[in-house]
Amino acid sequence: MTQARLQQLREEIARHDYQYYVLDAPTIADAEYDRLFRALADLEAEHPEWVTPDSPTQRVGGTPASELGEVQHSVPMLSLGNAFSDEEVEAFDKRVSDGLTASGALAAGAAPAYLCELKLDGLAISLRYEDGHLVQAATRGNGQVGEDVTANVRTIRAIPLQLRQPVPGVVEIRGEVLMFRQDFERLNQAQGERGQKLFVNPRNAAAGSLRQLDARITAARPLRFFAYGWGQVDQMPDVRTHSAMLAWIADLGVPVNDRRRVAEGAAGLLAYFTEIGEARSSLAYDIDGVVYKVDSLAAQRQLGFVSRAPRWALAHKFAAEEATTELLGIDVQVGRTGAITPVARLKPVFVGGVTVTNATLHNEDEVRRKDVRIGDTVVVRRAGDVIPEVVAPVPELRPEHAALFEMPTACPVCGSAIERLEGEAIARCTGGLVCAAQRKQALAHAVGRRALDIDGLGEKLIDRLVDLGRLTSLADIYTLKAEELAGLERMGEKSAQNLVAAIDKARRPSLGRLLFALGMRHVGETTARDIARHFGSLDAVLAADEHAMMGVPSVGPVVAAAAVHFLGEPHNREVLQSLLGECGVEPQAEAAPAAAGAVLAGKTFVLTGTLPTLTRDQAAQRIAAAGGKVSGSVSRKTSYVVAGEEAGSKLTKAQELGVPVLDEAGLIELLGDSN
Secondary structure, rough: OOOHHHHHHHHHHHHHHHHHHHOOOOOOOOOHHHHHHHHHHEEEEOOOOOOOOOOOHHHHOOOOOOOOOEEEOOOOOOOEEOOOOOHHHHHHHHHHHHHHOOOOOOOOOOEEEEEEEEEEOOOOEEEEEOOEEEEEEOOOOOOEEEEEHHHHHHHOOOOEEOOOOOOEEEEEEEEEEEHHHHHHHHHHHHHHHHHOOOOHHHHHHHHHHHOOHHHHHHOOOOOOOEEEEEEEEOOOOOEEEEHHHHHHHHOOOOOOOOOOOOEHHHHHHHHHHHHHHHHHHOOOOOEEEEEEEEEEEEHHHOOEEEEEEEEOOOEOOOOOOOEEEEEEEEEEEEEOOOOOEEEEEEEEEEEEEEEEEEEEEEOHHHHHHHHOOOOOOOEEEEOOOOOOEEEEEOHHHHOOOOOOOOOOOOOOOOOOOOOOOOOOOOEEOOHHHHHHHHHHHHHHHHOOOOOOOOOOOOHHHHHHHHHOOOOOOOOHOOOOOHHHHHHOOOHHHHHHHHHHHHHHHHOOOOOOHHHHHOOOOOHHHHHHHHHHHHHOOOOHHHHHHHHHOOOOOOHHHHHHHHHHHHHOOOOHHHHHHHOOOOOOOOOEEOOOOOOOOOOOOOEEOOOOOEOOOOHHHHHHHHHHHHOOEEOOOOOOOOOOOOEEOOOOOOHHHHHOOOOOEEHHHHHHHHHHHOO
16 A cells, blocks of 8 residues: 555656646645655655655755766757848748759648747757656767766756656657746845855856756756757657657657747748747747748658758747947957957946857957947947957947057067068967967867867866976877876866876877868868878878979968978977877878769868858868868869858959859858759
């Protein structure tokens, strides 16, 4: 009888959790719920042998973890392409319509059906259920590998520990962990009363809560969850649409947002966007746009993917948020190649969900063109994760003492001369690796994910090691020892061992990654890979003169001169010799290029300016995935120049040489049509 009572309590509590967190329709008072929970806890205390992992009492974690482990996603968690304008949404709908019509999946003149849903401003996670029981939860991470947050996710009452319907095998449910605004305000009030740090916004609070090493802290945070997709599903239900699949997930007892809707064609998408935009302020949670997904699962499979994003989905983001504040001063930052960037120091202002104190001014010419002066009231813009920028001054509020910006003549870090070459918009420090700022940036670039991929060697640690004089070149990284790292502030023994293991793993990079890691000016990731494929070995690369280097299809005279000059410098030769000698670095042959039949095979692209939705890396990845190549300079060999806002001399040269110029929409259309 006692065990039957225990099961009855568990089922009753699970039912009330479902009513409250999924249906938002509680049927009992909080005091009555607490009474049931205490009764279950007391019964399990009397019979600990009856406690099971999916009991409601097991949601609060025990011993804190030392670190969050890694989880390999069985199905990658992809990102979405972005749109900021009606025209981009209409272009997306046209690409979908053309693709489905050409294949016969859509009748000529018919409008595709889309599932429209909110773009929640939280943290993406994947929930893995096996035979109906929650066994693992992981963050998106890089899309392939995420962080194991199972213990923390188990504390979120909106997420069932056991599905309401029996489902054999594996079911992975993807969605967003978030915090409602009212809950966020209560949390911050409690934080303030305890004298603890306040959170900036609900998204940061949710992300920080989910990534705690102590699940008991997560349990005290009011987190919610909405599902929007799935990964591995061993036994798919008999459904043919995305909307029906989400309805099935909701039937399993997992929360799915009720503001979703099926719409047809671009007109339907834009009507939904307008409706949600008007209702945005009345929602209980933050959103930063809406998401459109082709509803037919068969059509999704037919449209497929480009690079790391599906062709059948699009995120339509709300317009960038702007605010005005005072420009207190203009400093300069020194980049990896010595580039001197003016940075606005601002009176703190809350914009785009965060407090902004610094914003980019791009370069000296931009400061002059915008007529931004120290002391001005300025308009600051921030959209999504984009670096905040100063849009313009407010002239009518300009004080009499407003001062013009003067580019310094000496580097603020190393004191070397600052020079600006003819025809270039960027001024540069001439100190090279003598400049600690350039050295730090160069090393951070070298260990990055797209270069040597040394996990655990972040910018703060690099800064510390450079300041200590321990890192003077790339070769020094491979001489770091666990015992010396463990002695540094905030670096434990385990972290030090993990870092040394990551360094050892990076002793066999591909030749292209090694060349990219060197940080040669004008040599990007794609060009480095092309050079590696062309020459086959590092010895052959080092032996190449400018004429030989220009034999690489994507390399023009500017890139060839920069690469040969860099590789010929005695200091750089010494570093390479150290890498190959005492450091034991063995560069591996580069993988074969894309097949000749790839859609952009034989085409060379140059990217310039700021594209509206894609970063340059994303654009380059999409081009490379389609068989094209991206070069750093414009020549007569260039097939297309892709130009965004504030395009510079590359656009001018393309126009002079008669090279075709595309905007982002043109590039996407070229990729879409080709595919």
